[in-house]
Amino acid sequence: QKEVEQDPGPLSVPEGAIVSLNCTYSNSAFQYFMWYRQYSRKGPELLMYTYSSGNKEDGRFTAQVDKSSKYISLFIRDSQPSDSATYLCAMSWNTGNQFYFGTGTSLTVIP
Amino acid sequence: NAGVMQNPRHLVRRRGQEARLRCSPVKGHSHVYWYRQLPEEGLKFMVYLQKENIIDESGMPKERFSAEFPKEGPSILRIQQVVRGDSAAYFCASSPPARQGGTDTQYFGPGTRLTVL
Numbered sequence: 001q002k003e004v005e006q007d008p009g010p011l012s013v014p015e016g017a018i019v020s021l022n023c024t025y026s027n028s029a030f031q032y033f034m035w036y037r038q039y040s041r042k043g044p045e046l047l048m049y050t051y052s053s054g055n056k057e058d059g060r061f062t063a064q065v066d067k068s069s070k071y072i073s074l075f076i077r078d079s080q081p082s083d084s085a086t087y088l089c090a091m092s093w094n095t096g097n098q099f100y101f102g103t104g105t106s107l108t109v110i111p
Numbered sequence: 112n113a114g115v116m117q118n119p120r121h122l123v124r125r126r127g128q129e130a131r132l133r134c135s136p137v138k139g140h141s142h143v144y145w146y147r148q149l150p151e152e153g154l155k156f157m158v159y160l161q162k163e164n165i166i167d168e169s170g171m172p173k174e175r176f177s178a179e180f181p182k183e184g185p186s187i188l189r190i191q192q193v194v195r196g197d198s199a200a201y202f203c204a205s206s207p208p209a210r211q212g213g214t215d216t217q218y219f220g221p222g223t224r225l226t227v228l
Contacts, residue, residue, distance in 0.1 A: 008151070034216055043115075043202055043219040044154070088153060098144065098156035098167060099204075099217060 003027055006089055006102025015111050019076040023089035023102045026070065030091040030100075033065050035074045038086045038104065047087075048074065079109045113138065115205050115220035116185075123226045124193045132188040132223045136205030142166075143186045144204040144217055145178060154202060160186060193227045200224050 006023045013019055021035075031052055036044035048063040050056045050072075056063045062075040072091075076083055086104040116135040124130050136143050141161055146154040156170040160180035171178070175193075180186040190197055201224075204217035 004153075006153070032216075036219070041224075043117075043221045046216055046218060049216045090154075098159055098170065099154075100156070101146075101153040103151070103153040 003100045004089060004091060004102045007105055008103050010106040010108060012108045012110060013079055015079060015081060015109055017079050017109070019079050019083070019107060019109075021074040021076075021087050021089075021105050021107070023072050024070055025072075025091060025100075027093065027100075028067070028070065029093040031094070032092045033063070033072050034090040034099065035061075035063055036088040036090060037083075038088060040085075044088055081109045081111050084108045115203055115218055117203050117220035117223050119223060120221060121224050121226070123228060125228050126194055127192050130190040130193050130197070130225055130227075132190075132201050132203075132225070134186040134188070134203030134205075134220060136186070136203075137207075137218055140205035140207050140218075142206045142208070143180050144206075145186075145188050146202045146204065148200045148202060148222070157188070190225075193225075195227045198225055198227045 004025045033050045035048040037047050038044045050063050050065050053065045053067045060077045064073040086106050088104045089102040090099040092099050118133050143160045145157040147157055148154050158171050158178045159167040163182050175191045177189045200222045202219050202222045204219045206217045
């Protein structure tokens with residue numbers, strides 16, 4: 001069983017739609033949860049960073065963590081064509097540890 | 112305020128040659144991580160270094176791969192006697208010294224795309 005599972009998609013939505021991206025994980029020790037955005041042939045760019053359970057909002061992006069279900073989500077409101085990218089979830093359990101990544105979900109927002 | 116720098120951005124090697132990938136972390140960051148990304152796969156951890164120390168190399172192949180982060184200069188990921196299966200994107204990330212009881216997230220460079228012919 002992989003540490004982190006993420007549906008690879010591809011996911012295609014019309015401009016303005018609400019996008020929901022999800023990951024599940026198996027290691028209950030994970031405490032730090034991140035979402036990265038990666039454009040084609042570029043490095044991952046940090047979008048959201050959450051510690052433990054709860055919600056965090058930043059502009060059009062909302063990250064949710066449900067540790068009881070080992071499930072994290074990223075919501076994108078009013079999606080834009082510029083949001084078209086691959087979204088990677090990542091997590092770790094302690095200071096300075098490696099990050100465990102999902103395989104990424106490919107998103108296309110159609111104008 | 113420059114981010115993580117990696118060079119070269121693209122590297123082509125023939126089987127059996129050596130590949131040297133360089134990473135300069137964000138100024139002030141003392142932790143460096145190397146990841147490998149194969150097509151259609153997520154990022155896989157390889158090694159975590161602090162200045163002059165390897166902290167965790169559990170993701171490094173046992174042979175041909177080595178990494179260093181000297182007191183001065185960039186971090187180097189070295190692959191000896193490359194094979195076609197080494198073709199991938201290699202990403203470096205850096206983070207500042209961790210706050211007590213917490214962690215700081217990792218900031219990624221643009222990657223080096225290695226092609227082995």
